[in-house]
Amino acid sequence: MSYNPIKLLIAAAWFYASYHALAMLEKRDMTERNLFWSNLFAFFAGPLVIVYLYTYDYVVRTLERMGMRRLARKRAAIKIEIRDSTGKVFAAEEANERSEVPFLTRKILFDAVKAGASDIFFDPKSDGSYHVRYRCEGMLNEVAVWSQEIGSGVIDSMKLASGMDTTEHRRPQEGSFSGIVRKDTSVGFHSAVMGAVGGEKLSIHLSENASAPQKLADLKMRLDIQNSIRQALAGRGGLILLCGPSKSGKTTTLYSLFHEIDCSKYNVISIEDPIFHALDDISQLEVSNRSGFTCGILIRNALAQNPDIIAVGEIRDRESAMACVNAARTGHLIVATLNCRDNRDMFERMANLGVAPHDLVEVLQLSVSQALLRTLCKKCRQSIALPDVYREIFTGLGLAQDQLCSASGCRDCDGSGYAGVQAVFDALEMTDALKTQLGSQNTSIQQIQQTLDQQFGNAPLYCEALSLVATGVTTFEEAGKINATPGI
Numbered sequence: 001m002s003y004n005p006i007k008l009l010i011a012a013a014w015f016y017a018s019y020h021a022l023a024m025l026e027k028r029d030m031t032e033r034n035l036f037w038s039n040l041f042a043f044f045a046g047p048l049v050i051v052y053l054y055t056y057d058y059v060v061r062t063l064e065r066m067g068m069r070r071l072a073r074k075r076a077a078i079k080i081e082i083r084d085s086t087g088k089v090f091a092a093e094e095a096n097e098r099s100e101v102p103f104l105t106r107k108i109l110f111d112a113v114k115a116g117a118s119d120i121f122f123d124p125k126s127d128g129s130y131h132v133r134y135r136c137e138g139m140l141n142e143v144a145v146w147s148q149e150i151g152s153g154v155i156d157s158m159k160l161a162s163g164m165d166t167t168e169h170r171r172p173q174e175g176s177f178s179g180i181v182r183k184d185t186s187v188g189f190h191s192a193v194m195g196a197v198g199g200e201k202l203s204i205h206l207s208e209n210a211s212a213p214q215k216l217a218d219l220k221m222r223l224d225i226q227n228s229i230r231q232a233l234a235g236r237g238g239l240i241l242l243c244g245p246s247k248s249g250k251t252t253t254l255y256s257l258f259h260e261i262d263c264s265k266y267n268v269i270s271i272e273d274p275i276f277h278a279l280d281d282i283s284q285l286e287v288s289n290r291s292g293f294t295c296g297i298l299i300r301n302a303l304a305q306n307p308d309i310i311a312v313g314e315i316r317d318r319e320s321a322m323a324c325v326n327a328a329r330t331g332h333l334i335v336a337t338l339n340c341r342d343n344r345d346m347f348e349r350m351a352n353l354g355v356a357p358h359d360l361v362e363v364l365q366l367s368v369s370q371a372l373l374r375t376l377c378k379k380c381r382q383s384i385a386l387p388d389v390y391r392e393i394f395t396g397l398g399l400a401q402d403q404l405c406s407a408s409g410c411r412d413c414d415g416s417g418y419a420g421v422q423a424v425f426d427a428l429e430m431t432d433a434l435k436t437q438l439g440s441q442n443t444s445i446q447q448i449q450q451t452l453d454q455q456f457g458n459a460p461l462y463c464e465a466l467s468l469v470a471t472g473v474t475t476f477e478e479a480g481k482i483n484a485t486p487g488i
C-alpha cells in the first residue's frame, strides 16, 4: 500500500472528531445503555455525530425561540418529579393540559436545582408581566420573563403543590412541597405567596437536598462511626442527634439510618418538614404550622401511638427540642437533626432552645456532626506542594503531602474545578465516663466545651476534612469553610 499523506491527514482528522464527539456525548443527559451505544457509534462515525448534535441543538433552540416548545419540550429532558405537600406525585398536567404551564413549572424548578439556587422569586410587574429570578450564591439574576397568563398559571401550580388555597389571591400564605431530581436527589421547596401590585408575588426557598436512602457505608462514613450509630440504634432508648449547618446532608444521613433498622419489626414514626421520600414500613407525618400541627405537637401525638423510634426531620424550636428530650427520657429512641456547626456547638444550640446541659447529657446517646465538602474534578485537578502554614498541623495529624491538589477547571466541571460532594463526619459517643464528667447540675456550656476540647481537640471535623485534602479529594479552600484559621 502506498503512503498517502492526504489520506493519513483525513484519518487523523476523522479520529480527532470522533474523540470530540465522545466528549460532547458525555455532557448529555442519557441513560447508561444509550450512552454506551452512542459512544460506540461516535467512535467510528464521529464527524456525523457532531453534525447531528449541532443540528439537533439548533433546531431545539429555534423552536424554543419561535415559542413552539411542544416539540422541544419532548426532547428537553426535565428530570424532576414534583411531590405535593402530602408526599404524593403532583401532576401539573392535569390542571393545565394544553398550555406551557406544566412544562415551565417543572423546568423552572429543575433549572434552579441545577444552578444551585437557594431561592426562586416570581415578581409581578405593573405591565402584567412576571419576572423570574434565582438567587445563586447570594446574587440575584433574572432567568425568565413571562406573560401574565403563564406567570399566574405557574404560580397557581406551585400553590396547588404547596397545599395552598388557590382561590385566595391577596392574603399571605405559606406551604411546601418537594421534588426528586434525576431520580436520586430530593429537594424541599418552601413557598410563600402574597398579593402585590400586578398580581401575586411568590418566593420559594430551596432547602437541604436529601438523597434517596442509602447505606451508611455509601456516605463514605468511617467504619467506627457507622458502628457507633448501629450500637446507639440497638440501644432502643435515648436521643441520637445529627448535627451540621444547613445543606450539610443531615437529612440524607437521617434517611440512611432507616436502612440500619428493620422497620417492619418496629413501630417507626418520622416527623418531617417537608416529606422528601415516601418510605415503606414507616409512618411519615408532615409538619404544618399553618394547620397547627407543629413539630412539638406531632411528637407528642406520636407518643400516643406507642412507637419504638421517632425520627424528627429537624429540631427548629423550643417546643420540639423539649418534646424530643422528654420523649427520650421516657424510654423511646429519638433520632433528630439539629442545625448547628458541630458537636461542640450542639450543647450551646440546645441550651438556646431551652434544654439545660445536664438534661441533655442525661438522654443523649450519640451526636454525629457533619459538613459537606465539594470534591475536586478528577479530570483537571492539579498537584500542589504543601503550603507552609499547614506544615505543622499536617505533621501533627500524620498526613501525607504527596497527593495534594488544587482546583483548576475544565469543560467537564463547567470551569469550577469541582464535581460532586462528600461529607465528613465526627461522632461524639456519650460514654458513662463522659456522662459523669459532663452531667453535673451546674456544669456550664463553657466547661462542657473545654472538656470536649481536651478530649477530642476543638476541630475534629476540620481534621477529617484535612485528611480528604491530603488524599487529593478536596482542597484547602473547601476544608477552610469548616475552620477559617489554617492550623488550628
Ligand SMILES: [Zn+2]
Pocket: 377, 378, 379, 380, 381, 408, 409, 410, 411, 412, 413, 414, 415, 417, 418
Ligand atoms: Zn474539571
